[in-house]
Amino acid sequence: MSQLCILFLILCINQIHSICGQECTSTQELQNSLRQAQKLLASHEASYLQGLRNLKRKISQLQNSTTRVTRPSDASCTKLEAPLNGRKFGKILLPGHEVHFLCDSGYELVGSETRQCKDSFTWSGQQPVCKEINECASSPCANGGSCTDEVNGFTCACARGWAGPTCQSPTPIFFATTTNISAATTGAAASTSFPLATLLPFVQPSKCSQVQGTTHCTCEAGYTISGRDTSTCTDIDECEVFHNGPAGRLCVHACINTPGGYRCSCPAGYDLSRDGRNCKDIDECTTRQHNCTRDRLCINTYGGFRCVKVECPRIRNATYGKISPTHCERNPCPVENKACAQAPNSISYHHMAVVSNLSAPRVLFRVSAVRMIGDTLRFAVLGSRGRGHFSIQRSDRQTGELLLLSPMKGPETVEVEVEMSELEKRVVIGRYITKITIFISQYEF
Numbered sequence: 001m002s003q004l005c006i007l008f009l010i011l012c013i014n015q016i017h018s019i020c021g022q023e024c025t026s027t028q029e030l031q032n033s034l035r036q037a038q039k040l041l042a043s044h045e046a047s048y049l050q051g052l053r054n055l056k057r058k059i060s061q062l063q064n065s066t067t068r069v070t071r072p073s074d075a076s077c078t079k080l081e082a083p084l085n086g087r088k089f090g091k092i093l094l095p096g097h098e099v100h101f102l103c104d105s106g107y108e109l110v111g112s113e114t115r116q117c118k119d120s121f122t123w124s125g126q127q128p129v130c131k132e133i134n135e136c137a138s139s140p141c142a143n144g145g146s147c148t149d150e151v152n153g154f155t156c157a158c159a160r161g162w163a164g165p166t167c168q169s170p171t172p173i174f175f176a177t178t179t180n181i182s183a184a185t186t187g188a189a190a191s192t193s194f195p196l197a198t199l200l201p202f203v204q205p206s207k208c209s210q211v212q213g214t215t216h217c218t219c220e221a222g223y224t225i226s227g228r229d230t231s232t233c234t235d236i237d238e239c240e241v242f243h244n245g246p247a248g249r250l251c252v253h254a255c256i257n258t259p260g261g262y263r264c265s266c267p268a269g270y271d272l273s274r275d276g277r278n279c280k281d282i283d284e285c286t287t288r289q290h291n292c293t294r295d296r297l298c299i300n301t302y303g304g305f306r307c308v309k310v311e312c313p314r315i316r317n318a319t320y321g322k323i324s325p326t327h328c329e330r331n332p333c334p335v336e337n338k339a340c341a342q343a344p345n346s347i348s349y350h351h352m353a354v355v356s357n358l359s360a361p362r363v364l365f366r367v368s369a370v371r372m373i374g375d376t377l378r379f380a381v382l383g384s385r386g387r388g389h390f391s392i393q394r395s396d397r398q399t400g401e402l403l404l405l406s407p408m409k410g411p412e413t414v415e416v417e418v419e420m421s422e423l424e425k426r427v428v429i430g431r432y433i434t435k436i437t438i439f440i441s442q443y444e445f
């Protein structure tokens with residue numbers, strides 16, 4: 001800029017010279033010409049500065065618009081993967097949004113359960129991993145048994161002479177070693193035990209043999225010699241012996257002792273699983289074993305089923321129409337009817353079956369807005385019935401998750417209502433109710 005001014009000044013002086021030349025004799029005239037030149041210079045400088053300011057403004061505008069264009073493609077956090085043997089909830093990768101992680105059963109989460117996309121487009125916390133729970137850590141195998149960790153369980157390899165899921169019982173085939181018992185005595189004892197065995201299937205004669213003056217008596221599988229009498233074998237009551245080991249119960253429900261064995265039984269509404277221990281719910285709804293009338297929905301529950309009738313609400317100021325078997329929508333409101341406009345826009349009904357004492361916390365249900373007109377969504381648990389057991393958390397901008405906070409004991413039917421409100425500039429423009437009925441079974445299966 002200074003070079004430009006000098007250029008202007010030279011031009012001006014040249015002009016003065018050309019104006020005055022030899023004829024400019026008086027000092028007064030020369031000063032006038034110089035003042036004119038200064039004015040000319042000042043106006044040139046002002047217009048030059050104005051031009052610079054305009055240029056600066058345009059560059060800054062251009063910079064802003066390029067930032068706006070490039071932002072959406074860059075302005076998100078990187079996509080996170082679900083951990084191996086676990087799940088991820090939440091898809092939105094924008095600042096303020098959260099992603100939650102849960103591990104499959106038998107695995108425990110190490111790292112952050114929740115990660116939030118920060119304003120710097122990086123994630124808070126640490127990427128979690130699902131570590132297999134080592135069930136052997138508590139040394140569940142007794143009497144010198146060695147433990148092998150498995151997904152969601154463990155197995156024991158028992159030392160010689162021990163059996164059962166946790167090696168807590170002597171092996172069913174039991175060797176009794178007695179010394180100095182004559183063959184005649186043993187024979188007599190054996191012969192007296194035969195009629196007893198036919199009468200009582202829980203008692204059998206033992207099989208004895210003599211080796212180098214020592215009598216060895218053995219029993220069939222499932223029997224053992226109890227006490228001093230080596231001539232009789234008594235049934236092992238597996239239900240009693242293996243009742244409640246660290247590996248869990250022998251039977252998930254009831255155990256029935258049988259001669260030489262045992263069997264498990266299940267309550268009505270369940271079938272015994274293939275493993276002979278667990279009980280599997282019978283799905284009466286899909287196997288058509290229910291008696292629900294056509295106007296009702298069949299809901300399968302653990303240990304039974306329910307016939308439910310979904311009816312749209314009857315309230316004073318608004319009317320509802322059923323648009324699907326489980327969804328009611330408000331009919332259009334008359335103009336200027338404020339009370340009608342404030343009634344819920346839709347009410348949907350959901351039914352779910354859970355087992356008693358379900359572990360918590362866990363996500364039970366998700367409520368999501370399919371499309372949004374407003375700028376904000378709000379989620380809330382309605383009524384006092386659900387309080388204490390439930391809470392709402394956000395998984396992303398358009399989804400609320402119903403969280404079970406503490407285990408619930410059955411048999412019980414619990415109803416919980418989730419309200420989703422849509423707001424535009426802090427004014428509620430729509431209310432959507434989801435009524436969830438939870439059928440809790442009597443048993444923990």
Ligand SMILES: [Ca+2]
Pocket residue numbers: 222235236237238257258259260261262
């Ligand atoms: Ca038995």
Ligand SMILES: [Ca+2]
Pocket residue numbers: 269281282283284300301302303304305
């Ligand atoms: Ca059932």
